[in-house]
Amino acid sequence: MLVEQLAGALEALSAAAALSRAVGRHQLAGSPLAHFFFFFGAVFLLSLPFYYYVVGVDGRKAAVLASCSMYSVHGALSALGGYQQLLAWPSFQVDLPNTPQQKLLNEFSLGYMAADMLFFLLPFTPDDHEHILHHTVSSIYLVGCLLHHHGAIGCIMMFFLATVTSPVFSVFTIAKELRHHNKAALQVFTFTSPLFTVAFISVRSVMAPPVVAWFVFTLWFRSSLIPGPWRFVMGSCVLLGMVVSQIWSHRLQRSYAKRRRHASRLAGGGVAAGEVKKADCV
Numbered sequence: 118m119l120v121e122q123l124a125g126a127l128e129a130l131s132a133a134a135a136l137s138r139a140v141g142r143h144q145l146a147g148s149p150l151a152h153f154f155f156f157f158g159a160v161f162l163l164s165l166p167f168y169y170y171v172v173g174v175d176g177r178k179a180a181v182l183a184s185c186s187m188y189s190v191h192g193a194l195s196a197l198g199g200y201q202q203l204l205a206w207p208s209f210q211v212d213l214p215n216t217p218q219q220k221l222l223n224e225f226s227l228g229y230m231a232a233d234m235l236f237f238l239l240p241f242t243p244d245d246h247e248h249i250l251h252h253t254v255s256s257i258y259l260v261g262c263l264l265h266h267h268g269a270i271g272c273i274m275m276f277f278l279a280t281v282t283s284p285v286f287s288v289f290t291i292a293k294e295l296r297h298h299n300k301a302a303l304q305v306f307t308f309t310s311p312l313f314t315v316a317f318i319s320v321r322s323v324m325a326p327p328v329v330a331w332f333v334f335t336l337w338f339r340s341s342l343i344p345g346p347w348r349f350v351m352g353s354c355v356l357l358g359m360v361v362s363q364i365w366s367h368r369l370q371r372s373y374a375k376r377r378r379h380a381s382r383l384a385g386g387g388v389a390a391g392e393v394k395k396a397d398c399v
Contacts, residue, residue, distance in 0.1 A: 149221055153228025157187045161236050178294045184233055185290045191229040192283025198222050199277035202270060211271035211332060212340035215262065219269035226276055227259040251361045254354035261351045267342045268351070271332060275355065278325050279362075282316045289313040314373045321362040329359050 164183035168174050174182065202219055215223070230252045237249055258275075262268040292306035333352040340348055 150224040150228050153225050154232050157191070157229045157232035158235075160187050160190055161232065172295065172298065174294065174298065180236065180239070182291060182294055184236065185287055185294075187229060187233055189283065189287040191226065192280040192287065195222065195226055195229075195276050196280040196283060198225075199273045199280070202273050203277060206270055206274075209335070210340075211274075211335050212267045212342040213270050214342075215266050215269040219273060220263065220266075222273055222276075223259050223262055223269045226272075227256055227263070230256045230259070247361050247364055251358055254357045254361075258351045258354045261343070261347045265343050265347060268336075268340070271336065275329075275332070275358075278320060278328065282313070282320055285309060285313045285316050310373060310376065314369055317369055318366045322366040325359065325362065329355060 161183045164186040165179050168179040168182040169176060172179075172182075198218075199222065202216075202222065207213075234249055234252045234256075237245060237252075255276075258272055262272050288305065289309040289312075292302045292309060295302035296306045297303075333355055336343075336352045336355070337348055343351070
């Protein structure tokens, strides 16, 4: 399967395995979570100088684009692996015992989030509190599933909802950050902006709320295989993550509406030169 092939590749090639062999830490070498963490760290560290020196953006934009590179890898593989697991889900029980493949997917996501949060705490990276909060609550849920060996399938379902729009998101974010450096990026941004806005809001603010409501109710009251205190913590994390998603949806819709208003005024000849520059920066 896809996730098994990914783990096998990382077993041989990841920086984590090389580091652990060098220092003799055999336990780390056998941990897929460590492999995934160092793998995503390598993606960030390789992407950052590329965007900074080759593309020519400033440090903040380079960090955003490097983070987006990590997200693109995680989103694509997590969505594909999650789709396979959801097709094989025998019931809608969210506290089933973790299978090896489900555990691997959870470790893959946890490694990504740990690496992404670490680099977002660096001084030159963006001050995105909602992003860090979302990763934190998602990581707590993942840790709960891994500690108690149950519930990974429910987490995979939540991550599938979160990453199903990742292809459009990645293109949109890269084009957004590069639109002032390249006319082609501006055209891509203009084209993908309405597509991503509709896709994100449809998934996060239309489809997800009823699914999350069912999921949290099932987790809290019908998932006895997970200890009660952890069920409460994990369900609360899902709800908090949903709140953050609604904040993102609102900001996305508001930004798109602003761009549309500026475009309409520009087409009507009612925008001054200074206002045109301001509109282009929204």
